[in-house]
Amino acid sequence: MDSVILQSASKSFRNRPALFHWFSRSPAHKSQTGKNPAAKNWLGKESWGTTHALHEVSFSLAEGKVLVLLGPNGSGKTTTLKLVSTSLLPDGGRVLVDGRDTQRDSSFARQNVGFAIANERSFYPRLSARENLDFFAALNDVPGKLRKQRIEQLLERVGLSNVADTLAMNFSSGMYQRLGIARALLKMPSIVLLDEPTRSLDPASASHFCKLVRELAGDGAAILIASHNFQETAAVADSVLVLNQGKMMGHWQISAKSALRRTASVTATEIRNLYFQAIGESDSEEAQAVNQENHEILAICG
Amino acid sequence: MRSLRFADKILAVMRRDLLTAVRYRSSFLMGAVAVLAELAAFYYLSRSIGPGFRPQGMGYFPFLLAGTGLYTFLMMGISSFVTSVQEAQQTGTLEVLMTSSTPPAMLVFLSAISAFLRNGVRLLFYCAAGLLLLSEGNLRIPNFAGCALVLIFSFVIAAAIGMAAAALQLSTQKGSAAMWLFGSVAWFMTGTLFPVQSLPRPLLRLAELIPVTHCLDALRLALFQSGNTAALGREILILAAFSLTLLPLSLLFFSRTLRRARLEGMLSAY
Numbered sequence: 001m002d003s004v005i006l007q008s009a010s011k012s013f014r015n016r017p018a019l020f021h022w023f024s025r026s027p028a029h030k031s032q033t034g035k036n037p038a039a040k041n042w043l044g045k046e047s048w049g050t051t052h053a054l055h056e057v058s059f060s061l062a063e064g065k066v067l068v069l070l071g072p073n074g075s076g077k078t079t080t081l082k083l084v085s086t087s088l089l090p091d092g093g094r095v096l097v098d099g100r101d102t103q104r105d106s107s108f109a110r111q112n113v114g115f116a117i118a119n120e121r122s123f124y125p126r127l128s129a130r131e132n133l134d135f136f137a138a139l140n141d142v143p144g145k146l147r148k149q150r151i152e153q154l155l156e157r158v159g160l161s162n163v164a165d166t167l168a169m170n171f172s173s174g175m176y177q178r179l180g181i182a183r184a185l186l187k188m189p190s191i192v193l194l195d196e197p198t199r200s201l202d203p204a205s206a207s208h209f210c211k212l213v214r215e216l217a218g219d220g221a222a223i224l225i226a227s228h229n230f231q232e233t234a235a236v237a238d239s240v241l242v243l244n245q246g247k248m249m250g251h252w253q254i255s256a257k258s259a260l261r262r263t264a265s266v267t268a269t270e271i272r273n274l275y276f277q278a279i280g281e282s283d284s285e286e287a288q289a290v291n292q293e294n295h296e297i298l299a300i301c302g
Numbered sequence: 303m304r305s306l307r308f309a310d311k312i313l314a315v316m317r318r319d320l321l322t323a324v325r326y327r328s329s330f331l332m333g334a335v336a337v338l339a340e341l342a343a344f345y346y347l348s349r350s351i352g353p354g355f356r357p358q359g360m361g362y363f364p365f366l367l368a369g370t371g372l373y374t375f376l377m378m379g380i381s382s383f384v385t386s387v388q389e390a391q392q393t394g395t396l397e398v399l400m401t402s403s404t405p406p407a408m409l410v411f412l413s414a415i416s417a418f419l420r421n422g423v424r425l426l427f428y429c430a431a432g433l434l435l436l437s438e439g440n441l442r443i444p445n446f447a448g449c450a451l452v453l454i455f456s457f458v459i460a461a462a463i464g465m466a467a468a469a470l471q472l473s474t475q476k477g478s479a480a481m482w483l484f485g486s487v488a489w490f491m492t493g494t495l496f497p498v499q500s501l502p503r504p505l506l507r508l509a510e511l512i513p514v515t516h517c518l519d520a521l522r523l524a525l526f527q528s529g530n531t532a533a534l535g536r537e538i539l540i541l542a543a544f545s546l547t548l549l550p551l552s553l554l555f556f557s558r559t560l561r562r563a564r565l566e567g568m569l570s571a572y
Contacts, residue, residue, distance in 0.1 A: 013567045053567075082567075085401045089564045111403045119394035124318060126325040131318070138314030139402040139409070141307055167325075187403060 001099075003191050003222035004061040004084055008093035011054040011079050011246075053079040055246045056093065061239075063190065066213060066223040068233040070275050071243035077226035078118070080243070081193045084224060085115040097191060111141075114189035116180040118196045125169035129160055129179050132168055133186060140187040154182040159208060173200035181209070185216075192216060194225045198232050210235040230275070234268040242278040250278035311404060311412055319416040337424065341432050344370060357497040358519075360526045367432040368522045369494040375425040376460045376514055377485050382417030383410060383464030384477040391475070391572035400569060406560050407553055410468050411461065418457060429525075448524035448534050455541035456517040462548035463513075469552070469559035475572050488514045513544040 054076040061067045069077040082088040083095050086106040095102045097109040123132050133151045142150060155161045158178040163171070171179065177200045184192060194213075198206040213236045217223055227233055233240060242250040252274065323329065348363035357365045387410060390396035399409050463484070471477025491505060492498065492515040498506055509515050520537035523530055563569045 011567070079567075082397075085397075087397045087401050087564065087569055088567050089561070091565070107403075107405065110401055113401065115398070115401050117394070117397060119397075122394035122398050124322065124393075124395070126322045127318060131321060135314050135318045136398070136402065138311050139399065139404045141403045144310060183398070 001063060002060040002096075003063045003098055004224060005096040006057055006059050006080070006083070006093065007096070008056040008058055009054060009080075009083055009090045009095055010052070010056055010092035011076075011083060011088060012091055013051045013053055052246050054083070054090075054243075057243070057246075057248050058093075059241055059248070059251060061191075061222045061224060063222050064217050064220050065238040066217050066225065066236050067239050067241060068237040069224065069226045069241050069243060070228070070230075070233060070271075071249075072279065074245075075243040076246040077243055078195055079246075081115065081195055081224060081226055084109070084191065085113050085193055086110055087115075111187070112189055113191045113193060114184035114187060115193040116177075116184035116195060116197060118199065121176075123168040123171075123176065123179060126167060128165045128167055129155065129171070129175075129182075130164040132179065133182060136183050137186045142186055150186065150188075151182075154185055157185075157212060158182045159205065174202060174205060177201060178205065178209075181212070190221060192221050192223045194223065196226055196228065198227075198229055206232065230268040230272045233271050237271075240271060240274070242275055244279040249280075250274065308408075311408075312415060315412045316416045316419070319420075323420075333424070334427075337428050338431065340370070341367075341428065341435070345432075358522060358527075360522065363432075364526050365497075365522065366495065367429060368525050369518050371425050371428045371432070372456065372518055372521050373489065373492070373494045373514070374428075375421045376456060376517060377481075377488070378421045378424075379414065379418045379457070379460040380464040380467055380484075381478075381481050382414040382421075383461075383468040384471045384481050386410060386413035386417070387468045387471045388478065388572065391471075391570060394570065397570050400560075407465065407556050410465065410556070414461070414464055418460070422453075442526065442528065444526070445524045445528035445531075445534065448528065448531075448538070449521065451538050452517065452520040452524050452541065455538065455545050456521075458545040458549055459513045459517065459541065462545070462552040465549075465552040465556045469556040472556075472563045472568070473559045475568075488512060491515070493518050513541065513548070516540045516544070 053074075057076070057080065059067070069080055071077050079088065083090055083102070084097065086102050086109045089103055089106075098112055100108045102109045124135070127135065130151060133154065134147060137147045137151060152161070152164075155164050158181050160175065160178055160182065163175065168176070168179070177197065181194065181197060184194070197213075198209055201209060210232065213223055213225070217236075217238075223236075225232075225236070237254055239251065239253045241248065344366040345363055348361070348366060351362055353361070355362050387396065390399055390413070400406050402409070404412070467477050467481055467484070469477075470480045474480075488494070491501065491509040492512055493509070498509045498515055501509060516537050520534060520541060523534040523537060527533075560569075
């Protein structure tokens, strides 16, 4: 069964300064993708335009599968995750979580979706890792009896057991990232959303993370990841979806994944080539060199 | 089951706030000193004005004590709704909280409730210290049941106004500006420092439409004129009517604003 379905989902943002909405309303927003340049408001000043973050994107994600969203900055990856998490609602189309429309039944989605956002500041700095998780567990209806045990298991799983009583304010970016993943898993969600999960992780932690994702998928969770990292994608994805300027540029199933994963470099290179073909940009020599360097560092992921 | 979960969530929020407060130790002590300094200022202000000035038939110091104590309780409580949303926006916790299993209106309410409790303790300390240290032996037994009812309805009214202010914070990111305006108008027009009867007639009519005016009047009656049960009963009825009207309206406003913020992608904007 498909856990997540996007049917022609679209999302636009009117970029306007707070408090002065009525001054900056622009007469028309004609562009379909990207930023609408220099529309004028009724005072004759340039308005802030509209960003079409997502334009009629459709895909489905089955339980036990991992879908990685690839795309340049501002391509709509995080917007897609936010639509599934209900922190955003679509302007057009539908988003279904376990068969239910998030517009009509957002509370159902909130009970079944765990979201690890990319913002490392989203914790209470004067609480320890354990205390932070305890607080979010209570809000996520994790029963009191199970809470302690589940928090310990998750801390262990993300490798934070040894710093469980350290105040979050003393954490590094990578530790925040791991704590965010633990928080997303507190309610044992059937759908897990991960926004750039290995961005601040060291190679060993990134490798550990890849294993964790495959374990979660093995347990039946549907996992949606926004990433820039080809090696991470190669290591965990069952399918890859490329977005550019809010549009879907390609969607591939990695069916013979186990064969492709003989070495990480094969898959990562293939995915990188497909990606640059899809977004219509050339992979410059300099970028290839950087990628190769990244690959060497992160090959452990494979 | 639901009430158990609700109690569990209240405990979690209070634990979070208590732990955070304890780890900012100095603010405890400074808060207590500030309360005493405020009381001393009002005491000497009332002495400077002299015993001849008896607003609503009571001494000026008790009048100020009840007025400023409850005003501060209400305004700090209302502000806590805005602050909880504002802080969550700034720290990035709002999006995470809004995607948790707890309904958003309850989340905002939970975040504010511990601030209300903290302010409730402050109000008790303020009134007790004022009455015991500075009332010069003019103590009467208050109407405790009346006081409790007034505080309960005042809490509901403040929660309703706070929820609306939180909605403004979500939609305009400037709920604190609206709070500043409301707080200044309330400070001027609700009888905190002087009786509203001193205001010109049009402003007096307007003052009667502000629920805070009735909260202050009712608390003064319950604390210092416990024999006047008819007037107290009337004020409590008015407070009940405000509570029943404002709370559903503010919840509706909040849910509409939240939906709009989700549609416009303004949930994490600040």
